[in-house]
Structure formats: C-alpha cells, structure tokens
Amino acid sequence: MDVLSSLPEATVIRDLSDLEPFLRDESHVRGVAPLAVVRPHGPQALRELVRRAKAEGFGLVPRGAGTGKAGGCVPTERTVVVDLSAWPGATRVSPQDLCLSAPASAPLREVKAAAEAHGLFYPPDPNSWESCALGGTLATNAGGPNACKYGMTRHWVLSVDALLEDGEIHTFGISSVKDNSGPALGQLLIGSEGIFGFILDATLRLTPLPREFATLLLPVKCWEDLLDLPGRLMGEGLLPSAFEFFDPAVLAELRAHGPEEARRLPGEALAILEFDERGCTSESFLEGLMDLLGPLADRLEIASDERQRQGIWAVRRMTSAFLKEHHPGKVSEDIVVPRSRLREFFEGLDQLRIPAVTYGHLGDGNLHVNLLAAGETEPGLLERQLMDLFRLALSLGGALSGEHGIGLAKRNAFLALSDPAQIRALRAIKQALDPCGIFNPGKVI
Numbered sequence: 001m002d003v004l005s006s007l008p009e010a011t012v013i014r015d016l017s018d019l020e021p022f023l024r025d026e027s028h029v030r031g032v033a034p035l036a037v038v039r040p041h042g043p044q045a046l047r048e049l050v051r052r053a054k055a056e057g058f059g060l061v062p063r064g065a066g067t068g069k070a071g072g073c074v075p076t077e078r079t080v081v082v083d084l085s086a087w088p089g090a091t092r093v094s095p096q097d098l099c100l101s102a103p104a105s106a107p108l109r110e111v112k113a114a115a116e117a118h119g120l121f122y123p124p125d126p127n128s129w130e131s132c133a134l135g136g137t138l139a140t141n142a143g144g145p146n147a148c149k150y151g152m153t154r155h156w157v158l159s160v161d162a163l164l165e166d167g168e169i170h171t172f173g174i175s176s177v178k179d180n181s182g183p184a185l186g187q188l189l190i191g192s193e194g195i196f197g198f199i200l201d202a203t204l205r206l207t208p209l210p211r212e213f214a215t216l217l218l219p220v221k222c223w224e225d226l227l228d229l230p231g232r233l234m235g236e237g238l239l240p241s242a243f244e245f246f247d248p249a250v251l252a253e254l255r256a257h258g259p260e261e262a263r264r265l266p267g268e269a270l271a272i273l274e275f276d277e278r279g280c281t282s283e284s285f286l287e288g289l290m291d292l293l294g295p296l297a298d299r300l301e302i303a304s305d306e307r308q309r310q311g312i313w314a315v316r317r318m319t320s321a322f323l324k325e326h327h328p329g330k331v332s333e334d335i336v337v338p339r340s341r342l343r344e345f346f347e348g349l350d351q352l353r354i355p356a357v358t359y360g361h362l363g364d365g366n367l368h369v370n371l372l373a374a375g376e377t378e379p380g381l382l383e384r385q386l387m388d389l390f391r392l393a394l395s396l397g398g399a400l401s402g403e404h405g406i407g408l409a410k411r412n413a414f415l416a417l418s419d420p421a422q423i424r425a426l427r428a429i430k431q432a433l434d435p436c437g438i439f440n441p442g443k444v445i
C-alpha cells in the first residue's frame with residue numbers, strides 16, 4: 001500500500017535520482033534511502049503525514065536547507081524526509097515590538113536583511129547564513145561568530161509555532177521579552193534537532209543595528225600567543241562581537257590554494273577580531289586595545305572600509321567549504337571549552353597526537369577540530385580519536401558540541417559520555433511529546 005497516496009497540500013518526490021541529494025547534509029554522514037521526500041505547502045499535509053506516520057509506523061525527518069553538520073536531517077530506516085523549504089508565510093518586522101516573525105522556510109539571509117531594512121539587527125550568524133533556513137537554525141540553536149557577544153539563536157527567540165504529534169500547530173511564547181508563565185516550553189524546541197515536532201514559524205527578538213565596526217586582522221608568529229587572548233580581553237571588559245582564528249595549518253592551506261583574498265592573509269596563524277560598539281573605531285578605543293595586546297599589536301591590520309571588512313569575512317565564511325572541497329572525507333568537530341581553558345585544551349590535543357587542524361570561534365571557546373584524513377583512517381581508530389577528543393573537551397568543563405548539535409554523527413558519543421540521568425530525562429520528555437516516536441527517529445537520543 002502506498003502510505004503517501006493523495007497527500008493534500010504537498011509535493012511528493014519518489015524518483016531515486018531525485019532522492020539522492022536528500023541522503024546527506026554537510027556532515028560526513030550519509031543516510032539511507034527514504035520512503036519519499038515530501039514538501040508540504042500547508043498544514044493539512046503535515047497533519048495527514050503525522051496521522052499516517054503513527055498509523056503506518058514510519059518516521060518523519062524534518063529538513064531545512066540541509067546545511068547541518070551533524071547528520072540531523074539525513075533519513076534513517078523507514079522514514080519520510082519532510083522538506084520544509086516551501087512552507088508558506090511572510091517575514092514581518094515590528095519595530096515597535098523590536099521583533100520579527102518569519103516562517104521556518106525563510107532563508108536566514110532574508111531574515112537578517114528584513115531586520116536591517118528597518119535599522120534593526122538579528123545577530124545569529126552561522127557561517128552558512130547565506131544558505132541555511134531559519135527553521136534549521138532554530139532546530140539546531142545555531143551559533144556563529146557573533147555568538148561571542150550576542151549568544152546563540154535561543155537567546156533571540158520570543159515564540160515558536162510548532163506542529164506536534166497531535167497534528168496541531170501550537171504557539172509557545174509571546175512577542176515580548178517578558179513572559180514568565182511557567183517553564184519556557186518553546187525553548188525545549190530550540191536546539192531539539194527535529195525530535196519533538198516541526199517548527200513552522202517563529203517570532204525573533206531584534207536589537208538596534210550596529211553602525212560602527214572595527215575589524216582587525218591579528219597575525220601572530222607563534223599561534224599559542226592567541227590562546228590566552230580571549231580571556232584577557234574579556235577580563236579587561238572588552239567584548240568583541242567576533243573573535244575567530246585559523247591555526248598555522250589551516251592558514252597555510254588557505255594561503256596556498258584559497259581565493260585571492262586568502263592568499264594575502266598575513267602571519268603564521270591569524271585571528272580576526274571585530275568590535276561593533278559605538279566608538280570602537282575611535283583612536284582612544286584602538287589605543288586601549290593595542291596597549292592590551294602589547295607586542296602582539298605590532299602586526300595588527302585594521303580593515304579600512306566596508307569592502308575590506310567584507311573581504312575578510314568572505315574568507316572566514318568559505319573556510320569550511322574550502323577544506324571540504326580539498327579533503328572530502330574529513331570529519332569536522334565543534335567541541336567547546338570555557339575560553340579560560342583554551343591553552344589546556346590545545347596542550348591536551350597535542351598529547352593525544354590526533355592528526356587535526358583547527359579553526360573557529362576562539363572567542364567563545366568553540367573550535368572546529370578537523371580530522372582531514374578521516375576518510376582514509378581505519379574506522380576503529382577514527383572512533384577512538386573522536387572519543388578522546390570529546391573526553392578532553394568534557395574534562396575541561398566543555399561539551400562535545402558547541403553549535404552543530406548531536407544529530408546522527410555524535411549520537412553514540414553523546415549517549416556514552418553524558419550523565420545517564422540527563423539522558424533519562426531527555427527520553428522521558430521525548431516519550432511525553434512524541435509517544436509513537438515518529439519525529440526524527442534515531443537522532444540525538
């Protein structure tokens with residue numbers, strides 16, 4: 001029997017060659033062939049899908065733009081991929097309420113642009129912001145460079161509309177920063193990676209758009225000199241809106257094979273710092289910063305205009321895709337440690353002798369540790385290397401994922417290394433919200 005026959009308000013894709021792009025995301029994980037891909041155009045499609053999934057025993061795998069890095073949206077056995085890219089709705093800004101409403105299908109770049117058109121700012125900026133969908137960023141609680149100052153996606157969500165296992169759409173939260181009526185259930189959905197239901201719309205908090213940027217390239221001869229810097233800056237009350245870095249290996253590769261802007265990057269290793277508060281381009285601010293940097297300030301370069309600033313960020317944004325193109329079998333992790341323990345982390349990594357290169361969000365301790373040769377590494381050895389890496393992050397008070405989430409890629413490690421009481425609590429919540437286990441089966445827990 002065809003479990004998807006006459007599905008209302010939906011496009012159904014079944015052709016094997018058309019299903020192929022849905023078997024993967026931007027992680028190293030590949031899924032199995034789904035029963036179909038369904039692209040809903042309205043609530044009736046989802047309501048009916050939920051009903052049939054429960055009756056027929058198949059799973060529903062929510063998918064945004066497929067840029068995730070944890071295998072969260074790839075299909076597992078006997079599932080239907082629900083591609084939310086055609087979910088209807090308009091983006092509306094309310095300057096009085098300092099908020100914006102948008103459907104899950106809205107490209108994040110359009111959400112950010114809509115806010116900017118009103119002189120407002122939606123800070124979450126995963127480096128995939130030009131290609132990912134709002135729904136995916138909500139479901140993964142995406143981070144990005146600006147998380148250093150502005151926090152993760154969840155800090156910017158006022159309310160979410162989600163379709164749950166009863167087939168109905170429920171609204172969690174209100175369009176105000178103040179809503180204290182009991183535990184915030186909506187926050188459970190943020191970062192839930194599709195295991196509790198479909199996020200369909202959201203209302204997001206905005207803030208006035210920063211108008212002034214000091215974007216700095218900080219090249220260093222000895223890259224370990226960078227490791228105490230985030231803690232020192234913050235300890236002195238300086239809060240960059242972004243503090244990113246490339247280790248010597250990543251920088252050398254970018255310089256040798258990257259685009260034109262990358263070939264000009266200075267230093268043995270390099271940090272990108274950006275400040276966005278009023279007055280950050282003034283002489284007094286920059287002098288204070290240089291005093292704090294001491295000898296490191298000798299080779300400091302400051303972007304002189306918006307074109308240069310955008311050039312620097314373009315290189316940072318393409319780093320992940322660039323490394324993937326050159327090392328298709330690589331595994332990219334996103335562990336996090338408190339910024340005060342960065343030096344200990346790198347000393348530990350050295351001792352583990354894991355062949356890895358690193359770049360990422362140094363300012364908040366969230367590091368993209370890339371095992372470039374993972375594709376050629378014996379699977380048992382690779383697993384041991386990854387477990388050692390995760391244990392190291394945990395031993396320093398960190399976590400095995402800072403922003404990408406658990407998905408399929410890190411599920412075994414997450415289950416093995418987490419506090420069993422917390423896993424039990426998560427499973428109890430899953431059981432309460434999704435008793436038939438239809439939403440994103442086999443992911444996270």
Ligand SMILES: Cc1cc2nc3c(=O)[nH]c(=O)nc-3n(C[C@H](O)[C@H](O)[C@H](O)COP(=O)(O)OP(=O)(O)OC[C@H]3O[C@@H](n4cnc5c(N)ncnc54)[C@H](O)[C@@H]3O)c2cc1C
Binds near residue numbers: 133
């Ligand atoms: C080049 C590059 C750079 C990146 N940089 C960053 C970064 O700086 N910071 C960061 O945090 N991430 C980053 N990512 C990872 C990724 O882009 C983000 O996680 C993004 O938030 C995923 O959005 P998506 O729409 O592609 O989601 P998908 O990959 O389609 O899905 C991700 C997860 O969310 C679930 N999901 C998607 N939509 C919904 C929905 N509407 N309802 C319920 N569940 C849903 C899926 O089931 C899956 O578990 C990067 C990825 C790339 C390729």
